[in-house]
Amino acid sequence: MDEDPESFARGYQLEALEKAKKENTIVFLETGSGKTLIAVMLLRSYAHLIRKPSEGIAVFLAPTVHLVAQILLQVFVMTPAILRVNLRQSFFKLDFIKLLIFDECHNIRGKSDYACIMREVKDLRCIIFVERIITAIVLQTLLSQVPELLKWKTNYAVGNNSGMQSQSKKEQIDIVDAFREGKVNIIVATQILEEGLDVQSCNLVIRFDPSNTVCSFIQSRGRARMQGSDYLLIIRRYRVESTGATVTLSSSVQLIYFYCSRLPSDSLYLPNTCPIQNVFVKGNGNTNMLKQILCLEACKKLHEIGALTDYLLPEFGTEAEGSLLDVELPPELCVIVMSPISINTLYSFSFVPSIMHRIESILLAAGLKKQLDPYTKCLKVLEALTTKKCQEAFSLESLETLGDSFLKYAASQQLFRNYKHHHEGLLTAKKERMVSNIMLCKLGCERDLLKYKVVSDVAEALIGAYLSTAGEMAALNFLNWLGVEVDFNNQVLDDAQFLARPETYINVYFLESLLNYSFQNPSLLVEALTHGSFHVQDIPRCYQRLEFLGDAVLDYLITVHLYNVYPGLSPGLLTDLRSASVNNNCYAHAAAKFGLNKHILHASSEFHRQMSDYFSKFGESFAGYSYGWEAGAALPKVLADVIESLAGAILVDSGFNKDVVWKSIRPLLEPLVSPDTIKYQPVRELGDICAKNSFRKMFTMSHENGIASITAEVEAEGTIYRETKTGKNKKEAQH
Known part of the structure; x- marks a missing residue:
């Protein structure tokens, strides 16, 4: 306009x-x-x-x-x-x-x-009642200096029978008139104004101290004459100083419902993922008021432990964003042809580019080694900087696998310690952000690793290089230099024991004998076996947090075992061995083989049905290997979670001693996979054969009445081979 x-x-x-x-x-x-x-x-x-x-x-x-x-x-x-x-x-x-x-x-x-x-939000006409004269004077002075209240005029009114800042009758009348006319917005008063004051526009009365008598309560309440006015007792409100976000009695119930809606849940059970299980308040008010007071107290506790942000909202996950960098390549330099030159000399000159490239690479590795740890082998650093595309006799892939497992373990341990009240979902989200390729690339660029090819892969490979040659402390020092702040504090966590006696719910003696470990805090053993569907007042937590920690430590321990026992393995074979050992099927088979399914505390009919279906189909024989694609293929994931949570429980109880964890869990997983015993998935084997011999393959899938059917066709040297299999899902039918 x-x-x-x-x-x-x-x-x-x-x-x-x-x-x-x-x-x-x-x-x-x-x-x-x-x-x-x-x-x-x-x-x-x-x-x-x-x-x-x-x-x-x-x-x-x-x-x-x-x-x-x-x-x-x-x-x-x-x-x-x-x-x-x-x-x-x-x-x-x-x-x-x-x-x-x-x-x-x-x-x-x-x-x-x-x-x-x-x-x-309205024009303020407020009377604040206090008991003592000195309180009125000090409170009025403080209110007049609060920046947020500077637009409101304040004053105080006290009796004239005291020697401390007493006021005459005329001064009291002038203050009341100014209040009535809107020249004063807030009066801090003693009981002198509890009766006799009639201001129709007074919309707020606050009792800084509780009323001593019923008469005092009725009289002070009567000062709020404006329709819709409020009478407040200063007892319940929570405010975040850094942001100014507040939660009141009226909004606390809604906030608690909203927070609970963000917790992981299903249609039947609410998992024990909320860090606060019980909040108690006492009072004689009506049910609705007690509910509001209870929710307000819960909001306060949730913010204090970090479950609510400073804006009094649950933490929302965000998707990581990445972008490709535009790189401008300079034009190739002109080539100067030296002539005349002998054939022998020309042949020798052909090695110069390779020699110069190797010298340059070693100098880069030596420069990086000098920045970090002079005791690390230079050739190991060079290996960590060499990608597969360089077509060298070595590459960073094996070190990258080792460094990746150590990074995830170090990050998981740090998050487990720092966020004691976060459930497994939040811990996993924080870990993914902490160890993601985008984060490693960002940190690597800040540390000038940009010139070392693929930044995130190089960062993980360097972790593996320092770990394999100088130990965990050297790897930790590199992580902290890179910007991933982690440490290994081996002190036992001060986790309170459950009210329940462990022997009431589980067979502690049998489980400790099976694990070859005696728990200092048996509550951790109970927690490690408690499914999210099991709700008992004396057991406030389920196994999810311990599973989060155990998953990382088992991955790391198995990767280190394979790397050290089979040195010189190709990166591809090392990855295959790790994949065959570190997976849910492997862990689930081990748990079922030793009967851990009988010790899980749960109230899940689905878990019971899955175990019954498996036993009716395969029987109770678990004599096979606990690795490979066939191990535990139809077993529920809960069994795998329990193996991981038991590893996490032992790690915490032992003061984060990984050797104790490996000594306890390894017998459950044996015999461990080796290069001679590994079995590849049939789908992969078929793909490798077809790729090697240039055979054409095709899969056709159909799904009827809950049964998946897959037909595989392979054309080899003019002959078509066809096979059809069925299963309850695509994965089972393919295998």
Whole structure:
């Protein structure tokens, strides 16, 4: 709108505009009579207050999304519910709003969002009752110095029978008159004002101290004369100082429901993933009030332990974003042909590029070695900097596999220690962000690893290089130099024991004999065997956190075992051995072989059904290997989780002694896979044969009545071979 709207506005619109500039105003006009034009003119008059870089904003509230869409191009337009949430969570402050317009303001009634905003944000006429005169004087002084309250005038009123800052009767009357006229917004008073004060616009009474008598309570409550006024006792509210976010009695129940909705759950059971299982309050109020007080206390505890952010919201996961860098390559330099030259000399010169390349590579490795650890072998660092595409006799892939497992273990241990109240889902999300290729690439670029080819792979390979030649402390030093802040503190965690006696729920003696380990804190053994469906008051946690830790330590221990026992393995074979050993099928088979399924605490009918189906199909013989694609193929994942959680429990109980974990868990997994005993998946073997001999293969799948059917066709030297298999799913039918 280029033309000034005031030039064609009607008289009543201009009159309403001038009124709105001076005070809060409700414009009541017929539909189509130009209320929106009045709002536009008002916005233009406040434009100088909301131009950037000013923090001020103008807000236009419309009761429906349809009306918001009509006006969104002109100003900050939102529904009242959005404004109410933003004000409560302190995403922006009320002081930033220089102009606030309510469209369709006849909706301000009852418990509507409009009404909630008006109740929570209004012109203040407040009396704060305290018991002692000194409290009134000090509190008034403090309130007058709070930056957020500078726009409100404060004063205090005390009796005239005290020698400490006593006030005359006239001074008291003047203070009350100023309060009545709006010149004073807040009075801090003793019981002198509990009776005899009649101010119709008083909308808030606060008792800083509880009333001593019922009469005092009734009289102080009667000072709030304005309709819809509030009478508050300072007992319950929680505010985050860093952000200003608050949660009150009225909003605490909604926040607790929202927090619980973000926890991992299913349609039948709520897992024991909430870090706070019980909150108790005492009181004689009605049920609804006690529920609000209880939820407010729960919100406070959830924020204190980090389950709620400083904006009093659950932590949301975010997807990592990455991008490809545009690299400008310089043109190839001109080649100078030296002539004349002998044939023998020319042949010798052909080795110069390779020699210079190797010298350059060794110098790069030596320079990096000098920055970090002078005791690490230079050739090992060179191996960590050499990709497979370089076509050398060595590459970084084996070291990368070793470094990857150590990085995940170090990160998992650090997160397990630092976030004692986070469930497995949050820990996994934090770990993925911490060890992702994008994060390693970012850190590597900051440490000038950009010149070493594939940055994230080189970073993991360097971890493996320092680990294999100088030990875990050298690898940790490299991680901290890189920017991944982890440490190994081997102190036993001070985890409180459960109220339940472990022997009540599990056979502690049998399990400790099976694991060849005696627990200092048997509660960890109970936790490691508790499924999320098992809800007992005395067992507040399930095995998920220990599973998170155990998964990382078993991966690391098995990778180190394979790397050390079979030196010189090709990177591909090392990866195959690791994949055959570190998987859910392998762990589940080991758990079933030793009868751990009989010791799991659960209330899951699905788990019971899966075990029954497996035993009815295969019997109870588990004499086969605990590795490879066939091991535990139809067993439930819960069994694998228990192997990992037991490893995590032993690790925590032993003060993070990995040797103890390996000594206890290894017998369950034996015989371990070796290059001579590894069995590849049939699908992979078929693919390798076809690729090697240029055979053509094709798979056709169908699914009827819950049965998957797959037909494989291979054309070899003019002959077509065809085979069809069925199973309950695609994976089972393929194998």
